[in-house]
Amino acid sequence: AQRVTQPEKLLSVFKGAPVELKCNYSYSGSPELFWYVQYSRQRLQLLLRHISRESIKGFTADLNKGETSFHLKKPFAQEEDSAMYYCALKQGAQKLVFGQGTRLTINP
Amino acid sequence: ETGVTQSPTHLIKTRGQQVTLRCSSQSGHNTVSWYQQALGQGPQFIFQYYREEENGRGNFPPRFSGLQFPNYSSELNVNALELDDSALYLCASSSPKKGTGDEKLFFGSGTQLSVL
Numbered sequence: 001a002q003r004v005t006q007p008e009k010l011l012s013v014f015k016g017a018p019v020e021l022k023c024n025y026s027y028s029g030s031p032e033l034f035w036y037v038q039y040s041r042q043r044l045q046l047l048l049r050h051i052s053r054e055s056i057k058g059f060t061a062d063l064n065k066g067e068t069s070f071h072l073k074k075p076f077a078q079e080e081d082s083a084m085y086y087c088a089l090k091q092g093a094q095k096l097v098f099g100q101g102t103r104l105t106i107n108p
Numbered sequence: 109e110t111g112v113t114q115s116p117t118h119l120i121k122t123r124g125q126q127v128t129l130r131c132s133s134q135s136g137h138n139t140v141s142w143y144q145q146a147l148g149q150g151p152q153f154i155f156q157y158y159r160e161e162e163n164g165r166g167n168f169p170p171r172f173s174g175l176q177f178p179n180y181s182s183e184l185n186v187n188a189l190e191l192d193d194s195a196l197y198l199c200a201s202s203s204p205k206k207g208t209g210d211e212k213l214f215f216g217s218g219t220q221l222s223v224l
Contacts, residue, residue: 004150006150009148043111043112043215043216043217043218044151044198044200044215045214045215046212046213049212086150086151088150092164093164094141094153094156094163094164095141095153095156095164095166096151096153096213097153098143098150098151098152099150100148100149100150101149101150
């Protein structure tokens with residue numbers, strides 16, 4: 001079964017330190033993966049998707065098919081990065097399978 | 109451009125009752141998806157509607173049903189409510205372009221349902 005695992009429920013780092021939010025997936029096929037973010041008192045929104053190979057707000061994520069991972073990284077964390085982050089896998093044409101989320105806290 | 113709006117924001121029901129949640133999609137979007145988010149979990153796909161037809165369904169029983177209207181707004185109906193139905197219900201609209209894999213979802217703020 002298709003599954004997305006985010007092993008860390010909580011992650012706390014200091015401002016200016018590197019950040020890595022882990023995401024592993026299981027999928028028999030060519031995966032399409034996304035990172036969604038929810039800032040405090042805001043709605044869930046797309047951060048980035050692997051097909052775009054883009055950097056958004058300094059974040060990047062590389063699909064590693066060998067390790068079935070799609071970790072989200074940022075070299076220097078900022079306080080405004082504090083949020084809930086969800087990794088998601090597209091299944092079929094209709095749905096996204098979400099991980100349980102990681103709450104990232106950036107300490108000043 | 110109007111974003112996705114959901115109503116009501118909060119709702120309290122008792123076990124066995126029925127509930128209807130509403131969603132207005134973002135302007136220009138013809139596809140609406142519904143997700144259930146239990147406390148401490150990620151959103152879980154319920155179903156999707158495209159041009160007024162159900163276009164995919166997750167692992168939810170038939171007492172979860174939906175509708176999409178000609179203006180692309182949508183309703184989620186849940187019959188015979190159970191305690192475990194207590195969750196945040198999220199609506200998301202999109203206008204996916206075929207062949208691009210463009211599945212960017214625009215989420216509403218959700219309806220918090222409590223079943224007592």
